[in-house]
Amino acid sequence: MCILIIEDEVKIASYLVKGLNESGYEAECVHSGLEGLEKLKMHAYSLVILDVMLPDIDGWAVLKVLRQFSKIPVIFLTAKDQVIDRVKGLELGADDYLAKPFSYIELLARIKSLLRRQQYVEENQLEIANLKLDLIHHKVWRNQQPIELSKKEFNLLRFLLRHPNEIITRRQIASEVWQINFDTDTNFIDVAVRRLRSKIDEGHDIKLIHTVRGLGYKISVDK
Amino acid sequence: MFNPIRSLELRLTLLATTCAAMVLCTVALMTYFGINQILIAQQDRALIERIERLEILLQDSRNIEQIIAQPKLYQNMLGNQDNLFVLLKGNQALININPLGIPLPEFTHQPQIQFRDLSAYTYPTRIAWKTIQINRQPYLLIAGKQWSERLAIISPFKKRLFIYVFSGILAIFILCAIASRFGLNALRTLRKQTHAISIHKLEQRLNLNHPPQEIEQLASDINAMLGRIELGYSQLNRFSEDIAHEFRTPLNNLIGQTEILLMSKRSPAQYQELLISNLEDYQRLKRMIDSMLFLARADAHKVCLNKQKIQLQSFIEDIFSIFEYQAEEQHCNFVLSLEATELSADPELLQQVLYNLISNALVHGGNHRTIYVLSHRKIINNMQMITLSVITSGLEVAPEHLPHLFERFYQCNSSRQSPHQTGGLGLSIVASILTLHQGMYQAVNSAKGICFELCFPK
Numbered sequence: 001m002c003i004l005i006i007e008d009e010v011k012i013a014s015y016l017v018k019g020l021n022e023s024g025y026e027a028e029c030v031h032s033g034l035e036g037l038e039k040l041k042m043h044a045y046s047l048v049i050l051d052v053m054l055p056d057i058d059g060w061a062v063l064k065v066l067r068q069f070s071k072i073p074v075i076f077l078t079a080k081d082q083v084i085d086r087v088k089g090l091e092l093g094a095d096d097y098l099a100k101p102f103s104y105i106e107l108l109a110r111i112k113s114l115l116r117r118q119q120y121v122e123e124n125q126l127e128i129a130n131l132k133l134d135l136i137h138h139k140v141w142r143n144q145q146p147i148e149l150s151k152k153e154f155n156l157l158r159f160l161l162r163h164p165n166e167i168i169t170r171r172q173i174a175s176e177v178w179q180i181n182f183d184t185d186t187n188f189i190d191v192a193v194r195r196l197r198s199k200i201d202e203g204h205d206i207k208l209i210h211t212v213r214g215l216g217y218k219i220s221v222d223k
Numbered sequence: 224m225f226n227p228i229r230s231l232e233l234r235l236t237l238l239a240t241t242c243a244a245m246v247l248c249t250v251a252l253m254t255y256f257g258i259n260q261i262l263i264a265q266q267d268r269a270l271i272e273r274i275e276r277l278e279i280l281l282q283d284s285r286n287i288e289q290i291i292a293q294p295k296l297y298q299n300m301l302g303n304q305d306n307l308f309v310l311l312k313g314n315q316a317l318i319n320i321n322p323l324g325i326p327l328p329e330f331t332h333q334p335q336i337q338f339r340d341l342s343a344y345t346y347p348t349r350i351a352w353k354t355i356q357i358n359r360q361p362y363l364l365i366a367g368k369q370w371s372e373r374l375a376i377i378s379p380f381k382k383r384l385f386i387y388v389f390s391g392i393l394a395i396f397i398l399c400a401i402a403s404r405f406g407l408n409a410l411r412t413l414r415k416q417t418h419a420i421s422i423h424k425l426e427q428r429l430n431l432n433h434p435p436q437e438i439e440q441l442a443s444d445i446n447a448m449l450g451r452i453e454l455g456y457s458q459l460n461r462f463s464e465d466i467a468h469e470f471r472t473p474l475n476n477l478i479g480q481t482e483i484l485l486m487s488k489r490s491p492a493q494y495q496e497l498l499i500s501n502l503e504d505y506q507r508l509k510r511m512i513d514s515m516l517f518l519a520r521a522d523a524h525k526v527c528l529n530k531q532k533i534q535l536q537s538f539i540e541d542i543f544s545i546f547e548y549q550a551e552e553q554h555c556n557f558v559l560s561l562e563a564t565e566l567s568a569d570p571e572l573l574q575q576v577l578y579n580l581i582s583n584a585l586v587h588g589g590n591h592r593t594i595y596v597l598s599h600r601k602i603i604n605n606m607q608m609i610t611l612s613v614i615t616s617g618l619e620v621a622p623e624h625l626p627h628l629f630e631r632f633y634q635c636n637s638s639r640q641s642p643h644q645t646g647g648l649g650l651s652i653v654a655s656i657l658t659l660h661q662g663m664y665q666a667v668n669s670a671k672g673i674c675f676e677l678c679f680p681k
Contacts, residue, residue, distance in 0.1 A: 101509055152544055178545050182575045183513045185582070191548040214499035 001115065005029040006036035006062065007051040007077065016049065019104050033057040037065055045072060047111060052078040060092055067093045073114040077102065105169050105215055112166070126161040129206055129221050133161055142200060152177060153196050160209065160219040169216040193217055235403040236396060243395040251388045255381060262373045270351035271336055273366045278355050287357060291317045307348060307367030312360065330363055346371065409434040413442055425453040458630065465632035465647070469511060473504035514648040518631065521655035528569045528659060535561050538570070539596055542577045546585060553590045561598045563609045566679055572656045579649040580613040580675050588615040595671065603663070607681040614674040620666065628666045629654040
């Protein structure tokens with residue numbers, strides 16, 4: 001799986017390559033639109049991260065040309081997070097959109113979801129270690145002991161379990177569980193996760209819900 | 224650039240002069256024709272008198288014979304050359320006094336006096352004629368009077384009238400020019416004073432001595448505008464200063480902590496600690512920038528409203544659910560009471576409004592509070608409005624702070640540092656969102672506690 005990054009700002013491009021490599025993806029970067037199109041014609045990539053502001057031809061133009069020969073998923077990056085750009089990007093056939101400054105973890109989550117989109121299957125049950133979550137009956141067991149969860153707690157746990165071993169940011173949780181899409185302080189998420197953790201992990205040797213300091217939360221067997 | 228055609232002074236002068244000239248000319252013309260009419264009537268009366276006198280004279284047959292015998296005598300009797308007198312019997316002229324030899328047309332017999340102007344000749348004359356019966360014989364009596372007598376009066380009169388009217392117009396022009404120059408004096412002062420106002424002298428106001436009412440109104444409107452500009456400008460200034468200050472705090476942390484850490488060798492854990500702390504400050508900066516960007520866009524009306532009918536009950540319960548645990552830990556509870564159950568607004572923005580208000584209530588209210596969210600139908604300025612009130616029980620805000628609560632970066636307690644907040648922008652975002660919805664907002668101390676009241680147009 002190789003990801004192409006078309007971004008003229010060298011610093012961003014290079015840390016994205018570094019980050020994606022560490023996250024287990026191959027990544028290459030080019031610094032101009034024409035170079036990017038050239039590469040896209042020559043090689044098979046699985047995803048493109050495309051900056052709107054490029055020195056030669058802008059991201060919109062790159063996307064227009066690209067869509068004539070490829071259906072590869074495209075994530076737009078732009079500093080102008082205005083609605084009109086969002087609409088324009090999606091109309092032109094972009095698959096997702098992130099406004100700078102963006103969080104790398106969110107970018108990673110979107111890349112994952114785009115690459116997974118094709119083979120996504122809705123399960124009836126989610127589990128990790130001895131924690132089981134029944135999606136149909138809205139029931140949760142840890143070590144065969146049923147656990148009572150509120151609706152929000154259940155949704156939060158479901159969201160974490162759908163992304164095991166992945167770091168989930170507070171912003172992602174706010175958007176997914178509480179449908180809050182504006183930037184807020186995230187106190188309430190910390191409180192909610194603390195509650196959930198006390199119900200899930202208390203009295204068990206293996207802790208499942210972990211805080212990743214500065215970034216967010218993760219559900220996994222090992223820390 | 225000064226363009227005389229567009230000068231108000233000249234325009235006013237010309238307009239007034241034109242009007243006055245029109246009135247003067249009309250009056251002059253009416254006078255002229257009136258006098259002319261009077262003179263003609265006078266002339267006609269003289270002619271009638273003459274004809275009547277002669278008619279009486281001629282009724283006596285001795286007289287007629289005498290007159291026919293001695294026409295010269297009668298001519299002399301008439302005196303000047305201006306007069307004309309002819310007595311016709313059939314085609315025979317019994318008397319023919321016509322010193323200027325004015326050719327007479329054919330006259331039909333008329334029992335009543337008739338008048339006619341003979342103007343086609345060198346000496347235009349007014350003629351009166353009448354058929355009289357002497358000894359049952361018809362005679363035609365013709366009397367005439369030259370125009371010259373009347374013209375001798377009317378012509379110099381016309382000339383003078385013309386001179387009077389012309390000098391009148393000239394005088395009006397000059398007077399108008401002077402008057403409008405004086406009248407617009409206030410405007411010139413206004414211009415001079417306005418010109419002197421610069422961004423550094425926004426506190427200056429226009430001050431005119433006894434200006435005309437219109438200009439006084441203009442000046443007071445300009446003064447009011449200056450007041451608004453001054454307020455806006457000083458708010459903007461303070462806003463920039465506040466932004467700089469608010470940015471400085473996290474930047475200070477970033478620089479200081481990083482410098483100290485780099486001064487000597489540290490363990491990886493310490494580096495990690497620093498990076499986490501830095502990330503928090505970055506996020507804080509990002510949140511502030513996002514908020515400011517939102518405010519700037521809302522000010523420029525660049526935020527697209529996605530208005531929808533919102534069912535308030537479930538919508539607000541969802542927002543309560545965000546704060547469920549926080550409220551529980553603070554022993555606070557929520558009360559929802561809806562008179563109006565539906566509202567038309569942008570759901571995401573309304574969510575943000577209520578989030579900010581409830582979050583404020585919990586942060587500033589502390590423990591053991593009841594937070595009420597109420598909705599009412601109201602009619603304000605003949606408009607159907609729906610008000611949403613968020614009340615924190617038992618909490619009051621000092622009245623001097625109330626009008627400023629929605630200002631950007633305004634904090635009642637300036638020493639308080641709350642890194643989780645939007646840095647004093649939460650309520651100004653509420654205000655901006657309400658403005659976007661063409662709604663209204665206010666903060667008042669109600670009987671229950673501090674109440675943030677939001678009015679949405681229905």
